[in-house]
Amino acid sequence: MRTLNLHQLATFQVVAKHCSFVRAAEELHFSQPAVSAQIRQLEESLGVKLFDQIGRKTHLTQAGEELYLYSQKIFSVIEEALEVIESLRSPHYGRLSVAADTTVGSYVIPRLLGKFHQMYPEVEITLNVLNRAAVVEALANNRIDIAVVGRVPDDIPVVIEPFAFNELVLVAAPTHRLAGRSKVPFEEVTRETFLLREVGSGTRAALEGLFQEAGVPLKVAMQVGNNSAIKQGVAAGLGIALISRVAIDMELETGRLVILDVEGFPIIRQWRIVHLKDKNLSATARAFKLFLLQHADKRLRKQEPPRS
Numbered sequence: 011m012r013t014l015n016l017h018q019l020a021t022f023q024v025v026a027k028h029c030s031f032v033r034a035a036e037e038l039h040f041s042q043p044a045v046s047a048q049i050r051q052l053e054e055s056l057g058v059k060l061f062d063q064i065g066r067k068t069h070l071t072q073a074g075e076e077l078y079l080y081s082q083k084i085f086s087v088i089e090e091a092l093e094v095i096e097s098l099r100s101p102h103y104g105r106l107s108v109a110a111d112t113t114v115g116s117y118v119i120p121r122l123l124g125k126f127h128q129m130y131p132e133v134e135i136t137l138n139v140l141n142r143a144a145v146v147e148a149l150a151n152n153r154i155d156i157a158v159v160g161r162v163p164d165d166i167p168v169v170i171e172p173f174a175f176n177e178l179v180l181v182a183a184p185t186h187r188l189a190g191r192s193k194v195p196f197e198e199v200t201r202e203t204f205l206l207r208e209v210g211s212g213t214r215a216a217l218e219g220l221f222q223e224a225g226v227p228l229k230v231a232m233q234v235g236n237n238s239a240i241k242q243g244v245a246a247g248l249g250i251a252l253i254s255r256v257a258i259d260m261e262l263e264t265g266r267l268v269i270l271d272v273e274g275f276p277i278i279r280q281w282r283i284v285h286l287k288d289k290n291l292s293a294t295a296r297a298f299k300l301f302l303l304q305h306a307d308k309r310l311r312k313q314e315p316p317r318s
């Protein structure tokens with residue numbers, strides 16, 4: 011394979027610029043024989059003469075002129091590459107790819123990314139709101155930097171940090187017979203009809219787990235693929251549902267939904283920050299992880315669940 015020695019090329023560029031070995035040696039702080047030796051080696055490796063010595067004057071040959079043009083391009087690309095690498099050592103530039111599973115990705119992460127964007131406006135951010143399997147796949151294939159999830163992957167090596175509590179509450183339409191009652195026994199709720207999230211949802215798994223534990227069947231009115239449709243269905247009186255507290259701020263404010271006060275609720279789950287153990291996090295990704303940890307639920311450090 012033919013190669014070009016960058017050190018020799020750099021020397022060539024200075025000789026070509028001055029059309030003088032003497033002035034090149036001065037600029038490079040080399041001896042003149044050292045400069046001549048480098049040019050000779052370069053000519054040998056390329057198999058062409060780069061300079062003509064006519065009397066006391068040094069001229070570029072045709073090959074020398076071509077190489078001079080290319081050497082300027084080569085060194086300007088190298089300069090550009092060094093500048094880009096230098097900028098990536100700072101968290102303020104580059105790309106950040108975040109993944110989160112459905113609920114946390116829709117109701118928690120966008121707000122935080124907004125704040126992060128204010129601090130790092132040049133960073134190009136992508137948020138992928140995915141189901142759990144897709145988050146694990148994106149992590150495993152190194153397509154994202156950081157993920158925030160309800161259930162951590164158990165088959166790939168990841169670093170895990172606690173992030174926030176996820177309170178799951180039972181919601182109903184304000185006209186529901188259990189609305190406004192306090193300390194409703196769980197047993198009474200088991201007679202209700204539920205709107206259930208899709209298979210794969212952690213919220214759904216939590217509700218099913220509870221019913222399984224109690225050994226009672228879950229009456230399902232409808233399976234619904236996302237939180238918005240669940241809220242619409244519950245507000246329309248189709249049934250009650252288990253949903254993350256962070257997903258219903260607006261509905262509680264406008265009175266479209268109410269939280270049922272049922273014994274054993276809210277169910278407390280946890281969101282966690284994860285990234286591949288072997289991944290070299292970029293400066294931007296490290297800054298984002300730190301930012302998330304700074305905004306993490308302080309109570310998690312002490313493992314003290316939120317009061318219901």
Ligand code: PGA
Nearest residue numbers: 111112113160211212213
């Ligand atoms: P969720 O599921 O969308 O019901 O929160 C996420 C998970 O925990 O896997």
